[in-house]
Amino acid sequence: MKKPVLVVTSHFVKSVETRINNEYEVRRKGDGASFTREELLTAADGADAILITPFDRLDADFFRRVSPSVKVISTYSVGVDQIDMRAAAERNIAIGYTPAEVTDATADIAMLLLLGASRRxxxxxxxxxxxEWTVPRAAALLGWQVTGKTLGILGMGRIGQAVAKRARAFGMKIHYSNPHPLPAEEADDAVFHADPLELLGVSHFFSLNAPETEKTHHFLNARTIALLPQGAIVVNTARGGLVVDEDLIAALKSGHLAAAGLDVFEGEPKLNPGYVELKNVFLLPHIGTATVESRTNMGMVALDNIDAVLNDRPAPSLAKV
Incomplete structure (x- = not known):
């Protein structure tokens, strides 16, 4: 029986690679590098499916030109903001993603950033x-305790709720803003703010956990940062595009913000060099999902989505326009 043709834009953990090689006729760059736009379109000619990552941006032009043989594209990520969903729908190409598999690993990193930033x-x-460790210098590294402080969470989906659960264990008070309030059994003691600007005003710590949309793009800017309390700490494990880098850097330099913990950046893997110059920024290279367990589950679900669509079965997680 002929195997489906799958274009793969990256490399994955061993068990996922084994499944890919066993179940598909694979097309990928032999040198391990990423496809250019034209290379990806060429590789997709006659292919049945494409497996991508958040770094592969598929816009309307891509979908206008991609081979009609492609029935499904599955992204190895919680979000689909790198994909023009309307253009995909117009071509009747299903889009799979992995929303549930990243929750705990990403929430763990959010807490690592929060604690790393607050304790310098x-x-x-x-x-x-x-x-250079001497007793006087080490004694001067006074940070800020999280116990009893308010954590404001923008975006109370799976990851936001998992961050809240962890923060409660550290004695933090949870406030959040979401398009809609959570059901009481999910919200627990968290305080809802319909207006995210009101949330900023009470947040000693502020965690970005929202998807990047037209409404959230560059949400954190000079105007909104000014609404945070003096000495607040910002954490971002969502998308770099939620932040205006120059404005955040200016607030960190001025002291209006005490610190920040960042795992995602606009334009990554490149990042604004101003962050690197600051000692009050705790930086990570987008490792929110980087555990063996999470990356394995993500890969398997991404392939399950492809298998289901190609075999006319219900898929575990398809994104909708």
């Missing part, structure tokens, strides 16, 4: 690694 972990580790 980068500065402290730098003292140890450079051999």
């Amino acid at each position: 972990a980068f500065e402290a580790q730098d003292l140890v690694r450079t051999g």
